[in-house]
Amino acid sequence: MRFILAIDQGTTSTRAILFDQNLKVAAVSQQEFPQHFPASGWVEHDAGDLWTSAAGTARAVIEKARIKATSIAAIGITNQRETSVLWDRATGKPLARAIVWQDRRTAAFCAELREAGHEAMITERTGLLLDPYFSGTKLKWLLDTIPDARARALRGELAFGTVDSWLIWNLTGGRSHVTDATNAARTMLFNIRTNQWDKDICALLDIPMALLPEVFDCAADFGRSRADLFGHEIPILGVAGDQHAATVGQACFTPGMMKSTYGTGCFAMLNIGRDFVTSKNRLLTTIAYRLNGETTYALEGSIFIAGAVVQWLRDGLKIIRDASETQPLAIAADDTQHLVMVPAFTGLGAPYWKPDCRGAIYGLTRSSGPKEFARAALESVGFQTRDLLDAMRADWGMAEDAILRVDGGMVASDWTMQFLADILGTSVDRPEMTETTALGAAYLAGLQAGLCPSPQDFAKNWALERRFDPKMDAGARADKYARWVKAVQATMMVT
Numbered sequence: 269m270r271f272i273l274a275i276d277q278g279t280t281s282t283r284a285i286l287f288d289q290n291l292k293v294a295a296v297s298q299q300e301f302p303q304h305f306p307a308s309g310w311v312e313h314d315a316g317d318l319w320t321s322a323a324g325t326a327r328a329v330i331e332k333a334r335i336k337a338t339s340i341a342a343i344g345i346t347n348q349r350e351t352s353v354l355w356d357r358a359t360g361k362p363l364a365r366a367i368v369w370q371d372r373r374t375a376a377f378c379a380e381l382r383e384a385g386h387e388a389m390i391t392e393r394t395g396l397l398l399d400p401y402f403s404g405t406k407l408k409w410l411l412d413t414i415p416d417a418r419a420r421a422l423r424g425e426l427a428f429g430t431v432d433s434w435l436i437w438n439l440t441g442g443r444s445h446v447t448d449a450t451n452a453a454r455t456m457l458f459n460i461r462t463n464q465w466d467k468d469i470c471a472l473l474d475i476p477m478a479l480l481p482e483v484f485d486c487a488a489d490f491g492r493s494r495a496d497l498f499g500h501e502i503p504i505l506g507v508a509g510d511q512h513a514a515t516v517g518q519a520c521f522t523p524g525m526m527k528s529t530y531g532t533g534c535f536a537m538l539n540i541g542r543d544f545v546t547s548k549n550r551l552l553t554t555i556a557y558r559l560n561g562e563t564t565y566a567l568e569g570s571i572f573i574a575g576a577v578v579q580w581l582r583d584g585l586k587i588i589r590d591a592s593e594t595q596p597l598a599i600a601a602d603d604t605q606h607l608v609m610v611p612a613f614t615g616l617g618a619p620y621w622k623p624d625c626r627g628a629i630y631g632l633t634r635s636s637g638p639k640e641f642a643r644a645a646l647e648s649v650g651f652q653t654r655d656l657l658d659a660m661r662a663d664w665g666m667a668e669d670a671i672l673r674v675d676g677g678m679v680a681s682d683w684t685m686q687f688l689a690d691i692l693g694t695s696v697d698r699p700e701m702t703e704t705t706a707l708g709a710a711y712l713a714g715l716q717a718g719l720c721p722s723p724q725d726f727a728k729n730w731a732l733e734r735r736f737d738p739k740m741d742a743g744a745r746a747d748k749y750a751r752w753v754k755a756v757q758a759t760m761m762v763t
């Protein structure tokens with residue numbers, strides 16, 4: 269039996285999952301690492317933690333499965349996207365902590381660029397909007413604030429990378445400075461039409477191009493792990509940003525297919541095929557995946573707070589001890605109350621893009637309590653997804669009966685999935701395999717290794733665990749959604 273090692277480096281934890289050659293999970297290892305919040309709206313990770321947790325979980329999973337590293341045919345990597353690392357090529361040491369995708373410190377600079385009229389050009393080339401979410405302005409901030417960094421970058425002494433690049437650099441002992449097209453697509457420095465780093469945008473942000481990694485397809489030869497890490501060199505053959513890997517893991521290979529992943533945030537992706545489409549409704553255009561040099565595009569809606577609102581009920585309000593307690597509370601909530609929660613804790617993402625907006629709750633009465641808060645929190649995830657799907661429908665002629673495939677930790681909540689189907693008016697499919705992100709990375713690596721079948725055949729293995737069909741009547745759906753729309757408008761006005 270041969271195995272594929274998938275490393276899923278996420279925002280709050282790193283997971284290593286060992287798949288057998290039939291893509292069945294053989295063992296899992298997970299490790300959390302510290303989050304750093306040095307100032308309001310700032311979020312950092314110690315890049316060393318990202319690497320040691322990846323290496324540690326990878327070693328642990330091999331031990332757990334009691335297999336020899338020689339039976340691992342390939343490594344697949346998937347990662348939190350946009351998070352930016354700058355390191356010294358000679359020492360391999362990061363120059364600062366990684367700036368995480370959630371970090372808002374470059375909001376003012378993004379506003380300046382917008383006011384100077386640069387947004388249309390950036391969107392036309394990168395598919396992205398001017399928001400601190402993406403790597404470009406984070407890298408500029410690092411170069412502006414670390415003494416001597418820009419001069420050293422110009423001399424070719426430094427390397428920039430998203431987390432995949434950083435992990436591959438370390439796995440290969442500094443032999444490979446590479447990334448894949450999906451991660452490059454999130455930097456705001458990569459032209460996703462020509463599949464090249466964009467000289468003009470790099471010049472606009474004063475970013476020396478010598479910093480940038482070489483960009484490969486998602487299934488490619490990214491280098492080999494150092495022999496001393498696992499006792500044997502293992503080729504790295506698959507790489508994709510986590511939402512792109514989930515799109516692959518959910519087998520959304522046909523235009524019109526879409527998935528939504530509910531972890532800390534929520535990220536919906538609609539496969540739009542081989543043609544670039546610019547969103548007219550404030551969605552992002554991105555590379556779903558690139559295989560054999562052929563780019564498949566997607567429209568993406570990114571919501572910053574989904575499962576994190578449940579974490580807030582647990583850690584902030586302390587009205588639950590475990591995420592699963594939200595479901596019985598939501599079921600028991602008073603139907604006559606209409607609480608609406610807008611969880612804009614770190615600003616609003618798609619389709620509003622308001623980095624400075626903050627959250628709000630509407631409709632409070634003397635009898636509002638934990639039950640109503642829990643229901644409003646779970647409903648906020650459905651409402652936000654509806655915003656995205658409406659924008660997708662307006663941008664791209666999606667079939668009326670298009671089905672949404674879901675994954676991520678929050679899909680364990682049946683109540684939330686039923687509400688999602690109800691408020692979307694669309695069926696929601698929950699697959700048997702919910703570790704779709706790691707599965708996608710393993711599949712890409714297995715494809716390159718010659719172990720996995722074609723995308724069409726892989727798609728046949730996708731198995732439904734449960735379908736949630738819409739049950740809410742159209743009038744109730746319209747009323748509820750109208751209340752959400754008003755609440756978001758009011759929140760944007762006030763904060």
Ligand SMILES: Nc1ncnc2c1ncn2[C@@H]1O[C@H](COP(=O)(O)OP(=O)(O)O)[C@@H](O)[C@H]1O
Nearest residue numbers: 531532575576578579591592676677678680681
């Ligand atoms: N039964 C549940 N009901 C509601 N939310 C849940 C449930 N189980 C997990 N979650 C939420 O899902 C998130 C964890 O999902 P996961 O996919 O592991 O996230 P990430 O990869 O972003 O760390 C947490 O924010 C948690 O609050």
Ligand SMILES: O=P(O)(O)OC[C@H](O)CO
Nearest residue numbers: 278279348349369531532
């Ligand atoms: O690590 P996750 O699952 O929260 O995903 C983060 C996204 O890739 C950010 O764009």
